[in-house]
Amino acid sequence: MISDDVRDESTTGLIRKLRVRDSLSSEEAGVLAGMVADVRNFPADALLVPSNVPLDQCVLLVDGMVCRYKDLDTGQRQILELHVPGDFVDLHSFVLKRLEHNIASLTPVRMAIVPHARMKEVTERHPHLARMLWFSTLLDAAINREWILSMGRRSAIARVAHIFCEVRVRLELVGLCADGRYTLPLTQIDLADASGLTPVHVNRMLRKLRDDRLLTFRGGDVIIHDREKLERVAEFKPDYLFLERRPR
Amino acid sequence: MISDDVRDESTTGLIRKLRVRDSLSSEEAGVLAGMVADVRNFPADALLVPSNVPLDQCVLLVDGMVCRYKDLDTGQRQILELHVPGDFVDLHSFVLKRLEHNIASLTPVRMAIVPHARMKEVTERHPHLARMLWFSTLLDAAINREWILSMGRRSAIARVAHIFCEVRVRLELVGLCADGRYTLPLTQIDLADASGLTPVHVNRMLRKLRDDRLLTFRGGDVIIHDREKLERVAEFKPDYLFLERRPR
DNA sequence: CGTCCCCTTGAATAAGCTCAATTAATGTGG
DNA sequence: CCACATTAATTGAGCTTATTCAAGGGGACG
Numbered sequence: 001m002i003s004d005d006v007r008d009e010s011t012t013g014l015i016r017k018l019r020v021r022d023s024l025s026s027e028e029a030g031v032l033a034g035m036v037a038d039v040r041n042f043p044a045d046a047l048l049v050p051s052n053v054p055l056d057q058c059v060l061l062v063d064g065m066v067c068r069y070k071d072l073d074t075g076q077r078q079i080l081e082l083h084v085p086g087d088f089v090d091l092h093s094f095v096l097k098r099l100e101h102n103i104a105s106l107t108p109v110r111m112a113i114v115p116h117a118r119m120k121e122v123t124e125r126h127p128h129l130a131r132m133l134w135f136s137t138l139l140d141a142a143i144n145r146e147w148i149l150s151m152g153r154r155s156a157i158a159r160v161a162h163i164f165c166e167v168r169v170r171l172e173l174v175g176l177c178a179d180g181r182y183t184l185p186l187t188q189i190d191l192a193d194a195s196g197l198t199p200v201h202v203n204r205m206l207r208k209l210r211d212d213r214l215l216t217f218r219g220g221d222v223i224i225h226d227r228e229k230l231e232r233v234a235e236f237k238p239d240y241l242f243l244e245r246r247p248r
Numbered sequence: 249m250i251s252d253d254v255r256d257e258s259t260t261g262l263i264r265k266l267r268v269r270d271s272l273s274s275e276e277a278g279v280l281a282g283m284v285a286d287v288r289n290f291p292a293d294a295l296l297v298p299s300n301v302p303l304d305q306c307v308l309l310v311d312g313m314v315c316r317y318k319d320l321d322t323g324q325r326q327i328l329e330l331h332v333p334g335d336f337v338d339l340h341s342f343v344l345k346r347l348e349h350n351i352a353s354l355t356p357v358r359m360a361i362v363p364h365a366r367m368k369e370v371t372e373r374h375p376h377l378a379r380m381l382w383f384s385t386l387l388d389a390a391i392n393r394e395w396i397l398s399m400g401r402r403s404a405i406a407r408v409a410h411i412f413c414e415v416r417v418r419l420e421l422v423g424l425c426a427d428g429r430y431t432l433p434l435t436q437i438d439l440a441d442a443s444g445l446t447p448v449h450v451n452r453m454l455r456k457l458r459d460d461r462l463l464t465f466r467g468g469d470v471i472i473h474d475r476e477k478l479e480r481v482a483e484f485k486p487d488y489l490f491l492e493r494r495p496r
Numbered sequence: 497c498g499t500c501c502c503c504t505t506g507a508a509t510a511a512g513c514t515c516a517a518t519t520a521a522t523g524t525g526g
Numbered sequence: 527c528c529a530c531a532t533t534a535a536t537t538g539a540g541c542t543t544a545t546t547c548a549a550g551g552g553g554a555c556g
Contacts, residue, residue, distance in 0.1 A: 052487060054495060070397050072483055078400040080393045095383045097495055100390050100488040123379075127372040134382050135343045141389035142348055144396060145328045149318050151399030152326040152444025156544070187502065196400025201544055203504060219553095235320055239300060240348040247302060247345055404512065435534060449512055451536060467521085 007033040010062045010112040013086020013174045018132050022246045028129050038113040049103035055093040057115045064109030070101045079194035086174045088136050094119045106185045146240045151196045159195040160205045161234035180224030255281040258310045258360040261334020261422045266380050270494045276377050286361040297351035303341040305363045312357030318349045327442035334422045342367045355433045394488045399444045407443040408453040409482035428472030
């Protein structure tokens with residue numbers, strides 16, 4: 001079994017983000033940490049949660065990055081969402097009992113494991129905590145909706161730029177981005193799968209962003225040179241990330 | 249105030265759909281109906297829930313159709329999801345306290361109103377019911393993800409076809425579609441906003457679907473001539489609608 | 497050192513968009 | 527009930543954006 005320290009550490013990112021949006025007592029924080037049954041490491045490119053398989057535990061991303069994706073029969077892949085440390089990546093399965101998409105690691109990752117049984121106990125005993133967990137799944141849904149807007153109505157350059165804008169904000173929340181610099185462990189192929197473009201075209205868009213001195217992306221390292229202009233190109237408005245506190 | 253009959257009637261669609269996915273006792277069904285404070289009518293093209301406004305009540309679609317949408321500064325619109333009777337359209341606001349998108353009626357609609365205060369009481373007292381409501385927001389999220397896949401990776405013809413396939417299934421669940429015929433109160437412009445295409449191109453895709461004897465869409469009336477072929481063109485797989493019962 | 501990705505770039509192609517004009521359907525006021 | 531306005535549907539032509547195809551270069555790793 002794992003120690004209380006490991007449990008606490010595994011939930012700091014999640015708690016930090018929940019506290020941006022709502023008040024979370026230290027007791028509640030303790031309860032959250034107490035849900036963690038185990039913390040496990042996985043390599044990069046591992047299929048962490050396969051689609052359409054009965055699930056009885058949730059996984060929370062402690063360290064590293066993961067993505068959700070879906071494939072078409074034609075072999076085409078679409079990345080649905082990127083996840084950063086502190087994201088309760090597979091909270092959904094508690095309610096859905098299976099996922100209709102896959103979750104895979106982009107880097108070596110550390111995941112906290114929370115059995116559905118504990119989720120049930122805790123959410124039944126702590127309704128406010130339950131709502132905050134519910135919130136975190138709805139935040140994912142809001143991100144999904146923004147991506148629909150991207151895919152449906154944004155130009156190629158805006159789509160690519162938008163991904164960088166979103167990830168910047170989300171990484172800053174957990175202290176993994178400062179000065180517009182962060183690590184995004186994606187290949188241009190992954191970026192194509194996330195933006196609904198071809199790798200070739202992503203390459204050209206990245207070149208344009210670089211030539212226009214907005215952003216450089218090389219070998220997974222992102223440097224945002226001109227955040228304001230980048231956000232304008234991306235038509236990025238962070239409302240959808242619900243960064244403000246819930247009114248009580 | 250409204251009568252118990254009106255309350256019961258206003259939740260039959262929702263209950264019917266929840267019962268496809270999970271067991272719902274008649275007591276729980278009664279509790280759900282009891283949450284409804286009011287049932288109100290709205291005309292077509294009404295902005296039912298504006299984005300970024302503090303909310304203190306949820307709305308459930310009883311009759312008619314509504315959509316969620318978002319606009320870009322350029323005036324481009326993207327429809328994010330369509331809703332059919334029995335959808336708890338704005339359950340999200342209970343947790344989010346505001347929406348980051350708009351909800352508007354496509355037809356004259358009847359909406360049941362549930363104050364957040366009642367939502368809070370009921371979800372705290374009935375955890376299983378709370379999970380089923382949570383489920384219904386996660387089902388919306390799964391639909392959102394499928395739409396990301398559509399926008400990102402499906403061809404124009406498949407995107408248009410996919411919308412018709414999805415709506416068919418969802419309307420059948422509430423008895424509003426039989427024999428592949430149903431009413432979809434959208435203009436071709438709306439369909440363009442839902443599929444991320446231009447109205448002109450939607451028109452051509454509809455023509456192709458008609459010429460190929462897969463589907464006819466005229467004046468809001470949908471006739472699916474060849475469901476199997478249509479679903480193949482759409483690459484439609486209904487897994488993402490979670491039509492099976494949750495295992496206990 | 498060779499293999500395997502990934503990145504990069506050019507050239508040709510195709511999917512979908514824009515512009516424009518016509519027709520059809522719907523609604524309104526007289 | 528008709529004339530007129532308005533919105534939606536339809537179609538053609540030309541154009542733009544992004545894709546496909548192809549080839550070469552660079553770096554990591556066994």
